[in-house]
Amino acid sequence: MLPLAALSLVAFSCVAPSGGGGCGGPAPQGWSGFASYNGTLYFGSMDGRVFAFDPSARSRGVTFPGEGEWVFAIEAPAAPGSMCGPLGCAPASVAVNIYSTPAAADNLVYVGTYYVKGGGAEGKVLAMSPSARGEGRVFPVRKENEWVYPHDKYGAVGAIVGDLALDESTIYIGSSDGKVYALDTIYGDLKWEFETGDKIWTSPAVKDGIVYVGNYEGKLYALSSQDGSLRWEIELPTSIASSPVVSGDSVFFGTFDNYLYAIDSASGKEKWRFKGGNWFWANPVVKDGVVYAGCLDHRIYALDARAGIELWQFVADAPIVSTPVLTGNLLIAVSKSGEMYVLEANGGALERTVSIGSSVMAPLYAEENMVYVHARNRCVCGVDVQSGEKVWELCYSDID
Amino acid sequence: MIELWNTIIFEPVLNSLIALCTILVDNFGFAIIALTVIVRVVLFPLTMRQTQSTKAMQSLQPKLQELQKKYAKNQQKLQQETMKLYKEAGINPLGCLWPMLVQLPIWIALYQSIMRALAATPENLLDLSQHLYSWQIVAQAVPLNENFLWLQLSQPDRYLLLAILVGVTMWVQQKMVTAPATDPKQRSMTQMTTLMMPLMFAMFTLSFPSGLALYWVVSNIIGIVIQYFVTGGWGYLTMPSVLKPASSQKPIPTRKLSAAQQPSKIAKKASEQSKTLQKDSGEKRGLFKR
Numbered sequence: 001m002l003p004l005a006a007l008s009l010v011a012f013s014c015v016a017p018s019g020g021g022g023c024g025g026p027a028p029q030g031w032s033g034f035a036s037y038n039g040t041l042y043f044g045s046m047d048g049r050v051f052a053f054d055p056s057a058r059s060r061g062v063t064f065p066g067e068g069e070w071v072f073a074i075e076a077p078a079a080p081g082s083m084c085g086p087l088g089c090a091p092a093s094v095a096v097n098i099y100s101t102p103a104a105a106d107n108l109v110y111v112g113t114y115y116v117k118g119g120g121a122e123g124k125v126l127a128m129s130p131s132a133r134g135e136g137r138v139f140p141v142r143k144e145n146e147w148v149y150p151h152d153k154y155g156a157v158g159a160i161v162g163d164l165a166l167d168e169s170t171i172y173i174g175s176s177d178g179k180v181y182a183l184d185t186i187y188g189d190l191k192w193e194f195e196t197g198d199k200i201w202t203s204p205a206v207k208d209g210i211v212y213v214g215n216y217e218g219k220l221y222a223l224s225s226q227d228g229s230l231r232w233e234i235e236l237p238t239s240i241a242s243s244p245v246v247s248g249d250s251v252f253f254g255t256f257d258n259y260l261y262a263i264d265s266a267s268g269k270e271k272w273r274f275k276g277g278n279w280f281w282a283n284p285v286v287k288d289g290v291v292y293a294g295c296l297d298h299r300i301y302a303l304d305a306r307a308g309i310e311l312w313q314f315v316a317d318a319p320i321v322s323t324p325v326l327t328g329n330l331l332i333a334v335s336k337s338g339e340m341y342v343l344e345a346n347g348g349a350l351e352r353t354v355s356i357g358s359s360v361m362a363p364l365y366a367e368e369n370m371v372y373v374h375a376r377n378r379c380v381c382g383v384d385v386q387s388g389e390k391v392w393e394l395c396y397s398d399i400d
Numbered sequence: 401m402i403e404l405w406n407t408i409i410f411e412p413v414l415n416s417l418i419a420l421c422t423i424l425v426d427n428f429g430f431a432i433i434a435l436t437v438i439v440r441v442v443l444f445p446l447t448m449r450q451t452q453s454t455k456a457m458q459s460l461q462p463k464l465q466e467l468q469k470k471y472a473k474n475q476q477k478l479q480q481e482t483m484k485l486y487k488e489a490g491i492n493p494l495g496c497l498w499p500m501l502v503q504l505p506i507w508i509a510l511y512q513s514i515m516r517a518l519a520a521t522p523e524n525l526l527d528l529s530q531h532l533y534s535w536q537i538v539a540q541a542v543p544l545n546e547n548f549l550w551l552q553l554s555q556p557d558r559y560l561l562l563a564i565l566v567g568v569t570m571w572v573q574q575k576m577v578t579a580p581a582t583d584p585k586q587r588s589m590t591q592m593t594t595l596m597m598p599l600m601f602a603m604f605t606l607s608f609p610s611g612l613a614l615y616w617v618v619s620n621i622i623g624i625v626i627q628y629f630v631t632g633g634w635g636y637l638t639m640p641s642v643l644k645p646a647s648s649q650k651p652i653p654t655r656k657l658s659a660a661q662q663p664s665k666i667a668k669k670a671s672e673q674s675k676t677l678q679k680d681s682g683e684k685r686g687l688f689k690r
Contacts, residue, residue: 120555255539257536257540278534319530321526361526
């Protein structure tokens with residue numbers, strides 16, 4: 001069977017479903033969304049850099065970087081020395097990916113990283129000062145309160161895929177090593193950690209002193225934000241696909257058996273569940289008693305938050321991977337193919353469509369009439385949802 | 401084309417693999433082993449046919465080598481005589497290829513399924529969603545538990561053990577079926593291939609997910625077992641790589657085959673033809689002298 005195995009290997013590369021990245025499918029690249037702070041937007045690029053840009057400067061067509069704008073390349077902690085194998089030596093540095101949307105507060109921007117090293121995926125949390133990064137100083141500048149967690153140069157936590165959750169003086173991180181970390185925002189010191197027992201690829205949610213987090217064992221945990229003590233936990237038939245979103249007295253999230261769940265935030269009891277045609281991968285958005293949920297079955301569902309009854313649905317041209325946003329009475333969603341849909345939040349009527357021109361997986365971000373999109377062609381753009389016009393676009397592949 | 405491939409071959413194999421994972425106590429390592437065994441059992445008649453065809457072809461080797469010597473300077477005549485020999489022996493030289501071609505898509509799909517199901521990165525996991533059936537048994541297993549023995553199935557084995565296993569099993573399997581050559585050039589080429597391929601795959605193991613390497617090891621072991629029972633022993637594994645004069649060779653121990661394992665009519669005919677040819681040429685270089 002040796003010829004078969006060899007031929008399989010070659011043929012596999014030829015017939016593998018499209019997506020690139022070799023025989024294992026698409027390579028890790030990241031899909032960070034945007035965080036806003038003091039009029040500046042921050043996002044993690046698909047080549048492991050953090051960008052700070054001023055939307056108004058982009059609208060005016062100012063050459064990047066304009067005033068207050070900067071770019072910072074994150075370096076993964078290099079192993080001591082290069083790694084040598086039978087085919088030669090490889091450099092010790094590894095590529096960094098950013099999946100988590102940055103968080104920003106108190107003159108610091110927080111980013112979680114994902115990099116593959118030594119046969120496993122690891123990550124770190126970085127706190128960056130916009131002023132120190134703007135001046136291009138060597139990271140981390142302690143006087144500017146910049147830090148890296150773990151503080152040890154070669155230390156790491158499991159890779160970070162979900163977003164970081166900020167609450168007062170604490171930042172909460174779910175990690176691929178199955179732990180929830182609570183870090184001090186100013187010094188990056190560990191306040192507490194909680195072991196869930198399986199990979200966490202979603203974001204924690206914090207509300208009223210409780211941290212909600214789901215893992216790939218199909219468990220949803222409610223932890224005290226003060227000390228990480230367990231308030232309650234529930235086990236679901238399958239793993240949790242989307243990040244939990246807390247609204248009112250309910251926690252909403254999707255699972256791998258195609259359900260969207262509503263759980264009582266105080267007791268963990270199931271309120272209702274709604275079956276879609278595929279995974280609810282994108283995080284649900286809740287407003288005025290309505291849950292808007294994008295699904296990989298190409299549909300956007302609007303459900304009554306109390307009873308889980310379907311109010312309307314809209315069929316898109318491709319799976320909805322990216323988390324939609326609400327602005328005014330409009331719901332903006334973008335499909336994986338890059339088609340943006342501007343819908344009336346009330347009845348789901350289509351107002352207009354905008355073609356982004358590339359696949360989109362990163363969550364959308366909205367400020368007033370502008371929606372910001374991070375596309376897979378390594379460009380970010382601002383779209384005026386009232387006019388449906390793509391006002392500006394910044395492609396960062398060419399930016400050093 | 402890709403859609404057709406995914407629908408007809410890849411997705412059924414992928415979903416079977418994931419469903420097996422749920423059945424086998426959420427253990428993807430067991431699922432890989434089980435599906436490899438199942439596929440091998442289903443394809444066993446084809447494997448047998450392929451092995452027997454190869455064996456029949458090999459039984460003609462002495463006569464073919466004679467022809468090569470005789471018509472070394474006349475390629476056209478050599479081709480004609482070779483085809484004539486095949487015709488007389490009732491062997492289709494491509495007969496050992498078609499069973500392999502039939503099996504190939506299944507193996508490629510199995511190979512793809514293991515790589516895709518492991519979903520080592522978030523992009524991989526997202527991509528997986530487009531290929532899954534809406535069966536509860538499939539949904540229950542996703543994302544897969546990648547821990548198996550000392551391995552993290554989506555990552556390469558850090559301890560080299562799997563690379564050694566892949567290399568050794570592949571070498572044994574290849575050695576069992578590779579006939580020693582008399583021609584020094586051909587011999588050197590054969591020896592190189594027998595050594596290089598296992599080495600190459602052992603190298604792949606160092607950088608590929610260990611789930612895939614596990615599949616290679618299991619597949620190789622089953623291949624060795626099949627080969628052992630079909631050829632009635634260790635085949636060429638116990639033979640020296642350089643052929644000695646016929647008088648000094650010892651016969652390879654043979655095993656009695658069950659009715660189901662008896663060679664096909666084609667193989668029997670080829671074997672008989674070969675015996676006649678060997679008798680004619682006064683040589684005893686055939687290995688399967690049952």
